[in-house]
Amino acid sequence: MIRESQGFQPFTDEPIRLIGDGGEWLGPFELDLEPEKLKGFYLDMLAGRLIDDRLGRLQRQGKTSFVAPSAGHEAAQVGLAHAVRKGHDWVFPYYRDVSLLLALGMPVVEFAGQSLGTMADTARGRQMPYHPGSAELNVFTVASPIASHVPPAVGTALAMKLAGRSQVTVCSFGDGATSEGDWHAGVNLAGAQGAPIVFACQNNGYAISVDLKKQTGSDTIAVKAHAYGMPGYLVDGMDVLASFLVAREAIERAREGVGPSIVEFVVYRYGGHSSADDDSRYRARQEVELWRRRDPLDRYRRFLERRGLWDEDAEQRARAEIDAQLVEGIRQAQEAGTVPLEWMFEDVYAQMPERLVRQREELLG
Amino acid sequence: MIRESQGFQPFTDEPIRLIGDGGEWLGPFELDLEPEKLKGFYLDMLAGRLIDDRLGRLQRQGKTSFVAPSAGHEAAQVGLAHAVRKGHDWVFPYYRDVSLLLALGMPVVEFAGQSLGTMADTARGRQMPYHPGSAELNVFTVASPIASHVPPAVGTALAMKLAGRSQVTVCSFGDGATSEGDWHAGVNLAGAQGAPIVFACQNNGYAISVDLKKQTGSDTIAVKAHAYGMPGYLVDGMDVLASFLVAREAIERAREGVGPSIVEFVVYRYGGHSSADDDSRYRARQEVELWRRRDPLDRYRRFLERRGLWDEDAEQRARAEIDAQLVEGIRQAQEAGTVPLEWMFEDVYAQMPERLVRQREELLG
Amino acid sequence: MTSTQAVRERQSGVKTMAQAIAATLDQEMARDDRVVVIGEDVGKRGGVFLATDKLFDKYGPDRVIDSPLSEAAIIGAALGMAVYGLRPVAEIQFADYVFPGFDQLVSQVAKIRYRSGGAFTAPLVVRMPAGGGVRGGHHHSQNPDTHFVHTAGLKVVYPSTPSDSAGLLRSAIRDEDPVIVMEPKRLYRSVKEAVPEGDHAVEIGKAAVRREGDDVVLVSYGGSMAETLKAADALTEQGIGAHVLDLRSLQPWDETAVLEAVARVGRVVLVSESPRSAGFMAEVSATISEEVMDSLLAPPLRVTGFDTPYPYVQDREYLPSPNRILKAVERALTY
């Protein structure tokens, strides 16, 4: 299946997997990564897992209106984040990408500020929670309409061809997104133009309640790459090393001008679709439990432990440290103060038109 | 490649072909069709070829506003028409399907009436030429927006599953259509639901001036079927027998409940995209000439001649007879009279709303 | 609520709007097996607002179709089913998400009767929760009603009460033309009332008089009816009589009811949470001028959503508030 790093096969029947259940290395090649890097993956996954808890609490207290948990998706998101050249490449995330965004370097205070809609939100309180963006990090601001970010993502990749700065765009979405017309329109354009982009699908088997069988007739998302003349990689998205290495290969392939590709990360979401969902209506508890056994953090912790890079002590310290950072970031976000009412009328256009000046007057005057 | 009738392989590298350049039978099985049926294919192709000439003349005389020639596409369209159970199955054509529609049994006077917008148009003069439909034949009225008929076609197929009358829907479109989001949305729904439908693509290598390489990254349209978990058949669409037999197999497969499929007919359009096009801007004359050598009528005529079913005499008679029918149908359509002005306001709703009554008054009163 | 109270309410037909919708769908599906439901999560999940609750268990996957995540597929497939002879009721999860299916609505659904000369028709319903006030930000709060009203071939209704939701939905399902049913999501669960049982239908195109009065006419619909009625009640306390019309249907809308009231009273305030610019209330205003200008004692005044994308933090402030309505009334009265 796998020849070597830089030689993963597309369209495999089984997801590419590099860490076994017991944490053993399965790769047919030597892993060539620094211990700090290896530990970094774990720390980033832990941050993703813990921030959901923290924001979930705020949501239940009525302090924020919505949470889209990424528990179960952390390995895919963190692997992907580490494969990106941060601040150089562009990333088009979707609402479930909190682990991705933190791992890309988005400060907690910014993410939390966006969710809380306080002055700590660089987007000025304009959107519901879990919809951040960052001009600094080249992270396109999340939009709710599923797959609507796919054609714009391809647009940045076309622009990169002109700019010639060896950049790549990564576009992230769920399995359900692949049914939208906009998804197809974007991926097809990328294929026709050979745009430097990687389409990263977190396939958690559900779009809210709709399972993959009702979503599409194909067995995998990766196989859809055939339709666009590009490779489609199928990866165990609960294996952070497989996620990272395959994503890196796909991204570097795009950077070298070889062309775009689809990477499917097979994952599972442990929680409901969002804080508004009741998943007991459509899936059995046993199914959730089964997937939890493949937990990306547990498995990867075993991997680190086998290599002597981790132990219970490190775990306790890391958790405490990360949680403290989260608490502090959230505190800063909460204390940043309220977004003023009149901001409602700004940023519709570069210059506020007369009509909006009058409407502002109507409300405030 | 081909096992037997009822056993064509999807995803072949080369188009399925059953008639050689010299008219020789290439199939690995015995052809089991009546001579009358075999001649019928030819007559239908001839009608398609000749009506374009006749309507083209009217267009140049300013009597109709638009023609979308099907010369080069006749074998695919006629093969497809004969594979359909006429008036039982549903057909969703596109504007280039004149040969398909005549072969399905649409009277010339109706087709010409639609193009001329006279009282002979069963649709009451509502659309530009080459946009007919027929409730009687279960032929959905053509709409200009490319691929917008694909989701509705799938809707009829879903309804058929409920109705249980062993019907099938055939949805016809060009290569360019496959890039639209609506195309994807429709085909994906069919795949997910196992709807009894066949997606029939006439791939003539161009969408107006845009060639297939700029249209999509895939080498064929058939291969896109992978994305939907259905078979994709690649057929020589200038070979009427291959077109008929593969289409029939795909349709019967759907009828039996096995599932939907894509059939790609490789064709070429000899003329411009439409009467409004100047194709010399984007393709070389030599290319057109090269494709003309594979002419579906010439090749099939040689096939019939080899079997002693056709000769120059038959040819002359058939041409004269068909042309006389066309001339007569067109004459009837022309003489049917003008559509009244006030019909502009009808058929917007089942009952004309007050507002439209007043607007009619405004114009006529 | 205690469970005895819940049982009593269910028996007497007291329902929230979401319950009234689910019950009407159930009744229509039981009555006519051509009625089918299609949309995202309408199956086991019962819809994210439970407007299709329990239908899947009762009618199965062929009549309650969980579609892939594509509004074009949902609306387009509904059209095909309607053309074939069924009576599909499509659900768009949020009105904001109708846009990927907008081409299907505008190019296919709205025009099929016209372009086929009546050979094919589209007796279908597209339901969609719409409007703000739920802290959903601009992609869970929009009110695209004007786009539909401006599209010849579509009918549009926008109820504001559980009973009207049931009655208009029933009329929509039985209508021969495509009907967009907009549902004010912020009222889905906040109001309960007794919903008439049986064949209760509300005629499309007929407004309801919610308050009688001679000093000013208030015209509104959908979610903004709540604020409009609050404003009317505040006016009553000041001794000002507001004649309040709930349009209920936007295409066709009840010109007669509006023009008669305005001709009689001479002052009118038009309330809608859709963005102002070229929004539906501009049509009502223009029609009033054209038809009864001479009776006007003040110009028709609009209180609407603002010409911004729907905000998040200012979720409530975007909406026409009783206060903004009262200011407009004052302007109309003192003009």
Next chain:
Amino acid sequence: MTSTQAVRERQSGVKTMAQAIAATLDQEMARDDRVVVIGEDVGKRGGVFLATDKLFDKYGPDRVIDSPLSEAAIIGAALGMAVYGLRPVAEIQFADYVFPGFDQLVSQVAKIRYRSGGAFTAPLVVRMPAGGGVRGGHHHSQNPDTHFVHTAGLKVVYPSTPSDSAGLLRSAIRDEDPVIVMEPKRLYRSVKEAVPEGDHAVEIGKAAVRREGDDVVLVSYGGSMAETLKAADALTEQGIGAHVLDLRSLQPWDETAVLEAVARVGRVVLVSESPRSAGFMAEVSATISEEVMDSLLAPPLRVTGFDTPYPYVQDREYLPSPNRILKAVERALTY
């Protein structure tokens, strides 16, 4: 035309609208290498109306991008390029085909500045031939301007002359916000005029006075300007002075010019080929009532396209004709 005449016209800058557009694109692409063109058949074919003629040869396939057949891809990719820092000019082959890309416009293009708090912006142009009178039936004749005007975040211009087409396109390309440029396709080749060379730009939001007069104000734009001017000329012959405004921009539109003229003259007829119901002219009418009702001697009257899908056989009769405009003027004058 003789070839010497053709040469003379080219030298003097006399151009059809289509030529003026192609020339402006050429000049802007030469001036600023961030300007790129994307659309169906814009490459070798030069666009089906030749509005991108010769650009492909001059600027190559990376700056003149023949897209696949998908308006969502075109508009969405243009947005991505704009966000990245380019200045894309997208072409939609016919305005009727904007709908498959409508979600990209409404959900992404119009809102990116707002939802990102200004972090990302969309300085892009979407050009589209629009309107009827070309015997194209309802999918080659529609005028979806109102949908754009109603979408906060978009600007909309709709020129009626070759010079304005050039000048507004140039302003649109240089604007920091997304601008929809609607082009009246029935005038693409029918009118020629000298188009100013160089940096000729027309300010977005400013109307042009096409005729001066004191008896009635005629407000129109785009394709209907031709019929409006014919009506005005017929009125002149009858000794009636029409003040004719060509709006040129619909979002923002020149309220000042309209309100001043209407306040002065007291009678106004609004001419647009868009469907009447909740169409753009309803907004103009409502604004006139709100702002200058006391100056009105007659209600603002609308002459518009009808509330039907665009017909085929009655291609010309659908459009506001000089005759229909004159009837409305008469009603306004004798009110």
